[in-house]
Amino acid sequence: MKRVKKRLVLRFPADRVNEPITYVLIKDYDVSINILNADITHGKEGNLLIEMRGEAAKMDEALEYLKDRKVHISPVVKTILFNEKDCIHCGACASVCFPGALTMKNSNRKLKFSPDRCVACELCIKACPLQLFELNFGA
Amino acid sequence: MPVKKSFQEINEKIKKGKAVILTAEEVSAMGRELTPAQVVEKVDVVTTATFGPMCSSGMLINTGHSNPPIRIESATLNGVPVFSGIAAVDLYIGATENHPEQPDYGGAHIIEELIDGKDLELVAHAKGTDCYPRRDIRTTINRENINEMIMFNPRNAYQNYPAAVNASNRIKYTYMGSLLPRMGNANYSTSGELSPLLNDPDMRTIGLGTRIFLGGTTGYVSWHGTQYKSNAELNEHGVPVSNAATLTVMGDARNMSSEYIKAAYYEKYGVSIFVGIGIPIPVLDEEMAARLMIRNDQITTRILDYGNPGHPELGRVNYAQLMSGEIEFNGKKIRTSSLSSLYKARKIAGILKKQIEEGAFLLSEPLEAFPAGKGLNSLEIR
Numbered sequence: 001m002k003r004v005k006k007r008l009v010l011r012f013p014a015d016r017v018n019e020p021i022t023y024v025l026i027k028d029y030d031v032s033i034n035i036l037n038a039d040i041t042h043g044k045e046g047n048l049l050i051e052m053r054g055e056a057a058k059m060d061e062a063l064e065y066l067k068d069r070k071v072h073i074s075p076v077v078k079t080i081l082f083n084e085k086d087c088i089h090c091g092a093c094a095s096v097c098f099p100g101a102l103t104m105k106n107s108n109r110k111l112k113f114s115p116d117r118c119v120a121c122e123l124c125i126k127a128c129p130l131q132l133f134e135l136n137f138g139a
Numbered sequence: 140m141p142v143k144k145s146f147q148e149i150n151e152k153i154k155k156g157k158a159v160i161l162t163a164e165e166v167s168a169m170g171r172e173l174t175p176a177q178v179v180e181k182v183d184v185v186t187t188a189t190f191g192p193m194c195s196s197g198m199l200i201n202t203g204h205s206n207p208p209i210r211i212e213s214a215t216l217n218g219v220p221v222f223s224g225i226a227a228v229d230l231y232i233g234a235t236e237n238h239p240e241q242p243d244y245g246g247a248h249i250i251e252e253l254i255d256g257k258d259l260e261l262v263a264h265a266k267g268t269d270c271y272p273r274r275d276i277r278t279t280i281n282r283e284n285i286n287e288m289i290m291f292n293p294r295n296a297y298q299n300y301p302a303a304v305n306a307s308n309r310i311k312y313t314y315m316g317s318l319l320p321r322m323g324n325a326n327y328s329t330s331g332e333l334s335p336l337l338n339d340p341d342m343r344t345i346g347l348g349t350r351i352f353l354g355g356t357t358g359y360v361s362w363h364g365t366q367y368k369s370n371a372e373l374n375e376h377g378v379p380v381s382n383a384a385t386l387t388v389m390g391d392a393r394n395m396s397s398e399y400i401k402a403a404y405y406e407k408y409g410v411s412i413f414v415g416i417g418i419p420i421p422v423l424d425e426e427m428a429a430r431l432m433i434r435n436d437q438i439t440t441r442i443l444d445y446g447n448p449g450h451p452e453l454g455r456v457n458y459a460q461l462m463s464g465e466i467e468f469n470g471k472k473i474r475t476s477s478l479s480s481l482y483k484a485r486k487i488a489g490i491l492k493k494q495i496e497e498g499a500f501l502l503s504e505p506l507e508a509f510p511a512g513k514g515l516n517s518l519e520i521r
Contacts, residue, residue, distance in 0.1 A: 095324035095476030127317040129403035
């Protein structure tokens with residue numbers, strides 16, 4: 001039984017915003033969902049950045065269900081590149097990093113970057129005084 | 140009999156390799172178990188350090204004379220304007236000077252590149268005089284072909300600084316970093332209990348002529364810093380709760396390293412420079428020991444709202460709270476960031492400790508103390 005992980009942006013048409021789509025994904029397809037960013041307003045188009053984990057076959061079925069409900073699916077291709085070698089470990093980026101991908105909580109006061117937590121919100125790009133973060137549009 | 144030591148006695152011990160040197164963080168930890176009387180008996184020198192953005196910094200260079208010579212009236216280095224209103228070929232590179240077309244490049248980058256030995260394009264103009272007939276220069280300079288490279292920073296090592304939040308509804312980009320709306324984060328800048336002037340709040344041992352670590356080499360305190368304030372409000376531990384004392388520091392930039400002098404750019408604010416400073420403090424007596432034992436939870440700063448005019452004070456917080464990564468304020472958890480690097484400051488305090496242990500760095504007694512009770516003027520718009 002192969003388990004897979006996918007990071008996706010789901011775009012909901014305005015008339016689907018009222019449907020409990022994430023509930024169906026969890027209940028009927030047994031996928032675990034971590035919502036990384038959400039921008040949903042009733043009556044308007046909504047966007048959801050999620051991380052889905054589940055059994056490969058079930059995941060495929062879940063994606064079919066989303067397509068059937070007219071939810072537009074696009075993989076997350078934006079990632080943040082960090083030039084760690086030049087970091088001076090001030091930590092100016094840590095307080096703007098809401099998903100907690102950039103942290104200074106260790107006792108040696110060195111910045112820790114956990115790319116798997118990054119949602120590419122881009123706030124660190126402007127917060128870093130040495131301009132060590134870059135947006136990468138590659139897959 | 141309470142123990143008292145002079146600068147001379149401590150230096151004798153250093154020369155004999157018998158002095159005990161600790162970093163300020165080590166002494167703060169020691170202070171949980173020992174009394175000031177015990178600390179003054181055990182420890183001779185405490186090293187303090189900071190590595191933070193210090194805007195009021197710059198480098199004075201002398202380019203050497205060309206033939207025929209020029210009396211430079213305006214000049215740029217790699218397109219960044221430099222101050223040329225002193226004599227013929229003395230130039231002052233202000234760290235915060237911006238390139239007119241490239242906002243994230245400026246004086247600080249020029250300074251770092253000079254230290255690193257890179258070539259820079261010098262463009263200069265003059266009207267031409269009888270004694271300095273040349274009117275234009277376009278050439279390349281680097282650290283090998285110019286005369287002096289003197290780091291001259293008029294205001295460094297601020298004794299305490301406010302923590303910044305933004306209570307407005309829009310993100311603010313400031314010299315205190317990116318401040319998220321509705322108090323989404325709080326930024327501060329200090330090395331706290333390791334910070335030089337927080338360990339000698341009364342400026343007893345730091346004054347004119349104090350030998351220091353500056354940017355990777357030995358430098359000196361050459362005056363009190365600009366905006367020097369010695370009448371600031373103190374907390375119950377005798378430490379100023381707001382920006383107070385500052386230092387003017389100088390050193391030979393040719394011996395500095397870009398490991399400890401680093402150009403920075405703050406979004407929509409401009410260019411600044413990280414400066415590494417380390418100051419050794421002699422444990423002269425019990426009173427000095429008590430000062431050096433100060434801990435982060437005993438150092439207070441003000442929380443100011445950079446999102447509103449006049450930066451109103453919203454509250455107070457201590458550095459143990461700020462350094463934990465999160466503070467609780469008005470029932471809300473706020474993520475915190477430091478602008479200065481404690482990691483680098485610790486490195487500097489360690490280097491200085493080693494230099495003193497090896498007898499390579501002796502302490503210097505101030506030639507003159509800095510002014511007491513000094514307040515600040517503000518600029519009235521008439």
